[in-house]
Structure formats: C-alpha cells, structure tokens
Amino acid sequence: MLQIKNLSVEVEWKKVLDMLNMEFEAGKNYCIVGKNGSWKSSLAMTVMGHPKYECSTDNDGWIFLVNESSIVSDWLDKNTQKTLKEKITNMDMIDLLQLNTDLRSKLGIFVAFQNIPEIKGVKLFEFLRTIYNSKWWVTETFLSFKKIVEPLLLELWIDREFLRRDVNVGFSWGERRKIEILQLSLLKPRYIFLDEVDSWLDVDAFRNVAMLLANYNSPDNSLIIITHYFQILDYIAVDHVYLLEAGKIIWHGGVELAKKIQQEWFGEKTTE
Numbered sequence: 564m565l566q567i568k569n570l571s572v573e574v575e576w577k578k579v580l581d582m583l584n585m586e587f588e589a590g591k592n593y594c595i596v597g598k599n600g601s602w603k604s605s606l607a608m609t610v611m612g613h614p615k616y617e618c619s620t621d622n623d624g625w626i627f628l629v630n631e632s633s634i635v636s637d638w639l640d641k642n643t644q645k646t647l648k649e650k651i652t653n654m655d656m657i658d659l660l661q662l663n664t665d666l667r668s669k670l671g672i673f674v675a676f677q678n679i680p681e682i683k684g685v686k687l688f689e690f691l692r693t694i695y696n697s698k699w700w701v702t703e704t705f706l707s708f709k710k711i712v713e714p715l716l717l718e719l720w721i722d723r724e725f726l727r728r729d730v731n732v733g734f735s736w737g738e739r740r741k742i743e744i745l746q747l748s749l750l751k752p753r754y755i756f757l758d759e760v761d762s763w764l765d766v767d768a769f770r771n772v773a774m775l776l777a778n779y780n781s782p783d784n785s786l787i788i789i790t791h792y793f794q795i796l797d798y799i800a801v802d803h804v805y806l807l808e809a810g811k812i813i814w815h816g817g818v819e820l821a822k823k824i825q826q827e828w829f830g831e832k833t834t835e
Contacts, residue, residue, distance in 0.1 A: 564588050564631070565610075565672075565754045565785075570624040572609050572616050572810075579605040580810045582622060589753050590782040592799060595789045596824060597807035603789045604677065605810065607756040611674045612664035628657040628670060631753070669698055671753030673746075677762050679739040682730035687742065688712070690730050695749050715748045719775060737768030744775050751784075758789045773798035793825050 565587040572580040579602040587593055597603045609616040610626060618624055659667055682690065692708045695701070703711065716723055719741050731739050740760060747755065757776070761769050777798045780786055786799060804821045806814040814820060 564629040566627045566629045567606075567610075568625055568627075569622040570609070570626065571619040571622050572605060573619055574605070574615055574617070578619070578810065579616070580609065582624075583810075583812060585805060585812070587754055587785050587787055589785050591802040592780065592786040593788065594796065594801045594804045594821060595787065595807060596791060596793075596804060596821070598791055601807045602810040603791075603807050604758050607674045607676075607758050607787075607789060610659070610667070610754075610756065611672060612659070612662070612667050618660060626659045628659060630655055631657070631671075665697075668750075668752075672756075673750065673752035673754070674756045675740075675743045675758060675760050677759040679731055679736075679743065681732045681734075683732055685730050686726070687728055687730050688726035691726075691746070691749060694746065698750050712745075712749070715745055719745055719748070720771075721745060735768070736763040737765070737772060740764065740768070740772045741775070744772070744779060747779055753783065754785050754787065756787045756789060759792075760788075761790065761792050761795055769794070770798075793821060796821055 567583055567585040570580060570583040571578060583606065595603050595606065605616060609618065657670065659670075659672070662670070688708075691712060692703060692705070695708065695711070696703055712726070713723065715721075716726075721738075721741055725734070725738070725742070728734075731742065734742070743760075760772065760776070764772060773795050776786065780799065786801075788795060788799065788801065801818055801821065804814075804816060804818065804824065805812050806820070806824050814824065
C-alpha cells in the first residue's frame with residue numbers, strides 16, 4: 564500500500580498541497596480529479612521526488628510504502644548497495660521521502676507526465692535497455708534485450724523502427740503514450756500515476772491508449788488517474804475518487820462519486 568498522511572507541499576513561496584490523507588492499494592484503481600489549477604499534478608511530482616516540490620515540516624507529513632516487504636525484499640537481494648540497505652531498515656514501512664527519485668522508481672513508483680519530453684541524441688532502444696538494466700539489476704546485451712522488447716512492440720502495435728529513433732523526437736502524442744506503456748511493460752511498476760494522459764490526443768489515439776492501459780492493469784498494480792476529463796473512466800474502472808480544490812481534498816468516496824462530481828462540479832452530463 565502507498566500511504567500518504569498529513570502531507571503539505573510547497574513550491575518556493577506557495578503552498579500547493581494542504582494536509583492530504585490518501586491510500587492507494589495495489590489491485591485497485593483511483594481517480595484524482597479537479598479543475599485546472601487545483602494542483603492535482605503536484606501530488607504525482609511529490610511522490611516521484613521532484614526536488615522543486617518540498618514537503619512542509621509543520622505537520623509531520625509522510626509518504627510510506629506499507630506492507631510491501633515481499634516485493635521489496637526480492638529487489639533488495641539483488642542490490643549490492645550497502646548504504647541503501649541501511650536506509651531501508653523496516654521493509655514494512657518504507658519512508659519514500661528519505662529516498663531519491665531513482666530509488667522510488669526502482670521500488671515501484673511510476674509517473675506518466677502530462678508533457679512528455681523529447682530526448683535528442685538518445686536512441687529509444689538504448690534508453691529502454693538502460694532503464695531495464697537499472698531497474699532489474701541485470702546487464703542485458705543488445706541482442707538479449709532485443710529478444711525482450713520485440714514481443715512487447717507487437718503487443719502494443721509499435722513499429723520496431725521507432726527503436727532506432729531519438730526518444731520521442733518527431734513522435735505524435737499517441738505514439739509517445741504508447742512508448743510510456745512500453746516502459747510500464749518493461750519496468751512493471753506497482754503504483755502508476757497517470758497525469759492527464761488524455762492531453763493532446765485525438766479521439767482514436769485516446770481510445771487506443773485508454774484500451775492499452777486497461778489491458779495492462781492487473782491485480783499487481785494500481786492505476787492512479789489524475790484528470791479533469793471523465794471519459795477515460797469509460798475504459799478504466801476505478802474504486803475510489805478524490806476531488807481536489809486548491810490543493811485540498813474536499814470530497815472522496817466510491818466510484819459513484821465520479822458521476823456526482825461530473826454533474827455538480829463540472830456541469831457535465833453523464834452517460835449510462
């Protein structure tokens with residue numbers, strides 16, 4: 564379980580999150596919804612460890628991985644870094660705020676950002692091979708990794724020629740989202756924050772991406788959808804909904820709350 568308690572976050576002089584209390588359990592999906600400017604994306608940035616987002620010390624807030632020892636212990640067995648093992652002294656209560664972004668990623672946190680950057684000069688194949696080797700503490704060669712990634716390309720309808728191109732350079736937004744899903748398939752994260760993944764997608768691309776995410780979803784992971792666009796919930800079933808306003812949770816509840824928010828808060832009609 565990913566557990567957030569009394570979390571307040573500041574960006575320079577501005578408080579962007581205020582006393583958040585949330586729980587995310589693998590095998591369940593969640594929706595964090597709010598109008599533009601409600602600081603929804605700040606939560607994903609904070610959980611991932613972006614240095615610009617600093618946790619306030621006033622409220623003793625924290626972000627913990629709870630009762631994940633069976634998964635973490637397997638990962639730590641492959642890790643030879645003594646300093647890391649010293650940091651994770653209690654595998655049932657891992658304080659993510661004490662770990663850098665790389666280690667949080669290795670422990671199963673993933674963020675699909677709203678704005679997906681281009682990385683010029685870095686070939687997609689080498690980028691994927693590098694993050695795969697880093698996550699799993701392996702040393703896959705060019706040929707051995709090629710055997711791993713090519714079947715995934717077929718599953719996601721990605722042309723293998725993309726592997727020879729610079730990361731996301733010249734890719735459409737739909738293609739960039741597919742590459743993110745390819746990363747999910749390689750890294751197998753447990754808690755996946757999807758930050759406005761419907762942005763800049765046309766109708767067909769949105770449907771394809773939503774269906775691929777729904778197919779990827781499993782009892783071993785949790786999709787945490789950050790959005791103000793409810794159509795994605797037609798493809799991905801959620802178990803709990805949080806409504807944010809000005810960095811505060813003002814409503815939360817089961818999936819029935821999504822329809823209420825859609826009608827009363829956003830003034831949209833729901834479809835049955």
